[in-house]
Amino acid sequence: MKIELIQPFINAADAVLAQTLQGNVQVRDVTMQEEVYRRKGLAASVAISGDIEGRVIFDLDRDAVLSVARALTGEGTEPSEQFAGETVCELANMVVGNAITLLNDQGFRFKVYPPELHTAENGYAGTSKSESLVMLFETASGEVHMNIALDYSRQRSLTVAEAVAQ
Amino acid sequence: MEDNKALRMKDGQPVRYLVVDDSLFARKNLGRIVASFEGVVTGEAAHGLAAIEEYDRLQPDLVLMDVTMPEMEGIEAAGRIIAKHPGARIVMVSSVGDQDNISHALQKGVLHFVQKPVKPEQLHSVIKRVLDAKAPACLEGTAQS
Numbered sequence: 001m002k003i004e005l006i007q008p009f010i011n012a013a014d015a016v017l018a019q020t021l022q023g024n025v026q027v028r029d030v031t032m033q034e035e036v037y038r039r040k041g042l043a044a045s046v047a048i049s050g051d052i053e054g055r056v057i058f059d060l061d062r063d064a065v066l067s068v069a070r071a072l073t074g075e076g077t078e079p080s081e082q083f084a085g086e087t088v089c090e091l092a093n094m095v096v097g098n099a100i101t102l103l104n105d106q107g108f109r110f111k112v113y114p115p116e117l118h119t120a121e122n123g124y125a126g127t128s129k130s131e132s133l134v135m136l137f138e139t140a141s142g143e144v145h146m147n148i149a150l151d152y153s154r155q156r157s158l159t160v161a162e163a164v165a166q
Numbered sequence: 167m168e169d170n171k172a173l174r175m176k177d178g179q180p181v182r183y184l185v186v187d188d189s190l191f192a193r194k195n196l197g198r199i200v201a202s203f204e205g206v207v208t209g210e211a212a213h214g215l216a217a218i219e220e221y222d223r224l225q226p227d228l229v230l231m232d233v234t235m236p237e238m239e240g241i242e243a244a245g246r247i248i249a250k251h252p253g254a255r256i257v258m259v260s261s262v263g264d265q266d267n268i269s270h271a272l273q274k275g276v277l278h279f280v281q282k283p284v285k286p287e288q289l290h291s292v293i294k295r296v297l298d299a300k301a302p303a304c305l306e307g308t309a310q311s
Contacts, residue, residue, distance in 0.1 A: 019283050072194075098261055114188070
């Protein structure tokens with residue numbers, strides 16, 4: 001996995017979380033993971049295909065979900081299961097959208113699929129050819145995990161290799 | 167605070183919004199923000215096709231439209247609405263704000279593009295400019311202290 005693919009997601013997550021949670025955000029832990037990812041709280045994944053392929057998972061504990069829902073809707077009550085799921089999906093959508101905006105402007109072309117909420121207890125596999133990077137963001141409202149499994153597509157890799165060869 | 171200013175029609179009526187986003191969460195968030203400008207969400211839609219129908223039915227003063235949605239995406243829906251109603255005021259609100267998307271939307275006649283997460287003060291400024299620019303004779307942004 002290339003750092004130039006990951007950095008936009010880190011920057012976007014940092015900015016979106018800081019704004020939506022109205023507080024400081026710190027990256028507390030970064031690990032590489034080869035086994036499947038098992039969710040800790042409420043998780044949504046966003047699939048990407050094109051020059052870059054893979055998926056990004058956003059996983060929030062319940063306190064963080066409640067804080068985001070309160071911050072963005074102004075409601076103080078405990079969100080329903082459906083609304084909590086919508087909250088995680090929209091947060092994932094904002095982070096991935098902001099990240100791919102940067103990558104698009106660098107010339108990458110790809111399709112981003114709508115976020116999918118995952119409630120199953122079984123894990124998420126990484127992409128077929130890469131491990132995933134798991135980042136733990138610590139916020140005043142709770143912990144947020146971001147799991148990134150992205151790589152250049154085969155076609156993009158060939159294009160890069162051809163450019164280098166020339 | 168900029169986001170505490172009311173945006174009203176010249177006749178004193180609240181601005182009527184159509185909010186289009188496939189996320190209930192996003193629609194609720196936008197509704198809360200425009201309510202802080204003393205606007206009224208007159209209709210909601212979860213995809214582009216529904217947005218076209220709702221625009222025809224409600225004739226809102228301004229549309230806040232997401233880009234990526236099922237059934238029909240926001241930029242195509244915006245283009246169809248503007249083709250039928252040349253005076254339609256549409257602002258795209260999306261997490262994906264790359265140059266291709268923005269250019270494509272502007273070519274369709276969309277008036278502005280706001281990237282999520284939406285900052286109320288930024289949206290206020292955009293809506294005020296859109297209302298003033300599109301129909302300065304009948305609209306105004308009025309400040310309330």
